Amino acid sequence: MIEKLRYKFIIITMGSVFFVMAGILLALNGFNYIHARNRADEVLEVLAENDGSFPQLEGPRNNFGPGNAINSETPFETRFFKVIANEEGEILQIDTSRVRSVDSELAQSYGEAVLTGDKEKGYLDDFRYWKVMQEEGTQLLLFVDNYRELETFRSFLRNSIFIGIASLIMILLLVVFFSKKIVAPVQENLDKQKRFITDAGHEIKTPLSIISANNDVQELIDGQSEWTQSTRNQIVRLNRLVEEMLSLARMEEGSFIQKMESIELSKVVREEITPFQLLCEQEGISFSTSIEESIVIQGEKESLRKVCSILLDNAQKYVTEKGMIQVELKKEKKKVVLSVSNSVDSLPEKLDRLFDRFYRESESRNQRVGGYGIGLSLAQAIVGQHGGSIEASSPSSNQIQFDVRFPL
Structure with missing residues (x-):
């Protein structure tokens, strides 16, 4: 993330410098060219007014002609x-x-x-x-x-281009050098944030385990009730939040994916689909699949399972009542494409923001279905670690689709 921020800073800075310098050089060379052309046009006007010759002038070096740029020496120089x-x-x-x-x-x-x-x-x-x-x-x-004026223009043009390129190279070296210092505070803050998330996650796990154990004891003594069940549900939600936050922190540190190996993605997707498909059928949701067989990619199995689970869970949460979910896995050119789509009541205003950490389109909607806006961010991080990409699109006004592309 820091390297991307640094590269972005370098690109924006150098792009700004380039356009400013290019504008200045274009203006200077444009003025030089116009001056050379106008100088010749002034001489042509004097010649045209005198049938192709200069008027006879005597005395001091007086200016004449359009713009008074021509003097008594001009006939001998032209x-x-x-x-x-x-x-x-x-x-x-x-x-x-x-x-x-x-x-x-x-x-x-x-x-x-x-x-x-x-x-x-x-x-x-x-x-x-x-x-x-x-x-x-x-x-x-x-x-x-007009050779002398044009040659002066061409010489200035060559020199200005050379100086411009040399200046850009020197500025680039300075920007690259200082960019490390500029992003250093951001790196420090991110490191502190990661340490806080990791430490807080581990600290939260202990009281959650105690609360869960106390809840179990309460059920053994007084039996299960709606209150103990509600407590259990909240413990599950908090445990899931902690796990997702810790996974995201490990992903950013590069320690989440331990080993890449050949994985049959078709099998992984089918295994993840089964529980969601049964749940959707119970809720009256149409669930259709199109899984191409024997698709193998390089990856980490549990991470790929996590991506499938996040996308399917997201579709199941936000699908409309009696709506439909579609899952497709196929080869497309030199890519493997996993697509998960579902019907929605309304589309988010900014689809690309769905991958922002903790972003939630509708507060009331998320309270109804649960979720903290981490899942898709985690999926994007995992896919990026596999050299792939993920994007959201809307094939129609009441459908949202997530496409994950892995290299073969």
């Missing part, structure tokens, strides 16, 4: 080329005088790619392009080399 085509898409003119990495043939292929495409703006390799319709009906295709 590499670009332009292609002019008619309305039919036929290329009329190519100017590559302001770029060294692109010749006329490559510029023509870029132009044809833009002319046949649907976008007015976009990227071709590291060139940002813009297709502009001119007043005379021609199409002006402008291509600005």
